[in-house]
Amino acid sequence: MEKFLYLTKADWADAWIKGGQIPISLASSYLSDSRDGILTPDENLVHDSTYPIPDFHQFGIHLNNVKSITMSGNKFNGKKIPDVKNASYYKEDGLILSFCDEQDAKIAHRMGKKVCVKILDMECLKTVLDKEVGSKGIMKGCTYTKGFQRDHFLKSTEDFWQKEFRIFWPKNKSFWVNIPSNIGELVATYE
Numbered sequence: 001m002e003k004f005l006y007l008t009k010a011d012w013a014d015a016w017i018k019g020g021q022i023p024i025s026l027a028s029s030y031l032s033d034s035r036d037g038i039l040t041p042d043e044n045l046v047h048d049s050t051y052p053i054p055d056f057h058q059f060g061i062h063l064n065n066v067k068s069i070t071m072s073g074n075k076f077n078g079k080k081i082p083d084v085k086n087a088s089y090y091k092e093d094g095l096i097l098s099f100c101d102e103q104d105a106k107i108a109h110r111m112g113k114k115v116c117v118k119i120l121d122m123e124c125l126k127t128v129l130d131k132e133v134g135s136k137g138i139m140k141g142c143t144y145t146k147g148f149q150r151d152h153f154l155k156s157t158e159d160f161w162q163k164e165f166r167i168f169w170p171k172n173k174s175f176w177v178n179i180p181s182n183i184g185e186l187v188a189t190y191e
Contacts, residue, residue, distance in 0.1 A: 001121070001122040001123060002118055002119060002120060002121075002122070003099035003100065003101065003118075003119045003122050003165050004099060004100045004101070004102060004103045004116055004117070004118055004119070004187070005099050005100070005116065005117045005118075005119055005184065006100060006107070006108050006111050006113035006115070006116050007113055007114065007115045007116075007117065008112065008113055008114060009114060009115070010114055010115045010189060012115070013115050013117050013184070013186050015179060016117045016119070016179070016183055016184035017117065017181070017182070017183075017184055017185060017186060018181050019178075019179060019180045019181035019182075019183070020178065020179065021176050021177065021178055021179075022176070022177060022179055023174060023175070023176050024095045024096070024097050024129070024133070024169075024174065024175045024176075024177060025095070025096065025174050026044075026093050026094065026095060026096070026171075026172075026173070026174055027043050027044035027092075027093055027094055027095075027096045027152065027168075028043065028044050028091075028093045029174070030043045030044075030096070031043045031044060035156075035158055035159070037110065037111050037112045038098070038111050038112075038162070040155070040156070040159060042150050042155070042156060044091050044092055044093050044094070044152070045089075045090075045091060045092075045150045045151075046088055046089070046090055046091070046092050046150065046151045046152075047088070047089050047148055047149055047150045047151075048086075048087065048088045048089075048149060048151065049084050049087035049088065049089065049148075049149070050082070050083075050084055050085070050087070051082040051083075051084050051087070052148045053066070053084075053087060053089035054089070056081070059074075059076040059079075059081050060076060061076075061081070063089060064089065064090075065089075065090045065091070066087070066088060066089050066090060067088045067090055068086045068087070068088060069084065069086075069087050069088070070084065070085045070086060070087070071083060071084055071087075072084075072085070092152070092170070093172055094152065094168050094169055094170045094171055094172075095133065095137070095168065095169040095171045095174070095175060096152065096166055096167070096168055097129070097166065097167045098162075098164055098165070098166050099119060099122070099164070099165045099166070100162065100163050100164060100165065101141065101163040101164075101165055102163055103116050103118065103187055103188060105188070105190055107161065107162065107163065108188070108190045109190060110161065111162070113190065114189060114190055114191075115186065115188065115189050115190070116186075116187050116188040116189075116190075117184040117185065117186055117187065118184055118185050118187045119183060119184045120182070120183065120184060120185065121183075122139065122165075124183070125179070125183055126139050126167055128177075128179055128180065128183075129167065129177060129179070130169075132175070132177035132178060132179075133169050133171065133175055133177065135169055135170070135171070136169075137167045137168055137169040138152075138153075138167070138168045138169075139165075139166070139167045139168075140153055140165070140166070141153070141164070141165045141166075142154070142155050142159075142162075142164040142165065142166060143155070144156065144157045144159060144160045145157060152166065152168045153166060153168070
């Protein structure tokens with residue numbers, strides 16, 4: 001399976017081609033108040049519910065950092081409060097390494113990147129990275145929604161243009177890892 005990696009500096013491609021050290025950053029490092037390139041306001045948010053958890057504020061219920069909460073049959077000032085079952089709304093940090101499903105100069109420009117490396121074998125790369133990180137990551141493509149639900153692989157349709165494919169490890173600190181040569185090849189540079 002081939003994917004594409006966009007990099008900010010041309011010399012960062014060397015490790016992906018010749019082998020060397022690469023950083024893997026925490027999801028929270030991509031968190032921003034607004035969407036801008038690779039930054040998003042809902043990065044590292046897990047929101048799994050049939051009703052938007054922040055909207056419970058209108059009923060005087062303030063829920064943050066909740067996992068698997070169930071509420072049913074409740075009322076507020078005579079008005080029925082929506083039921084939820086096993087709902088979650090919390091921040092979860094972890095290591096994220098993001099790739100793209102396609103090589104496209106428009107995507108690179110919008111991300112503010114200068115170079116694109118084609119990763120030749122994602123399964124091989126993941127095996128190497130899992131060993132370096134010390135745990136098995138989750139690798140899959142992102143999906144996009146107009147709704148409020150979010151997780152590390154479910155993002156807003158506003159991010160659809162990124163065509164993102166990720167590896168996620170539930171860790172709480174950034175890592176530098178070693179990768180072997182010939183993981184990738186340079187396919188494009190952008191001005």
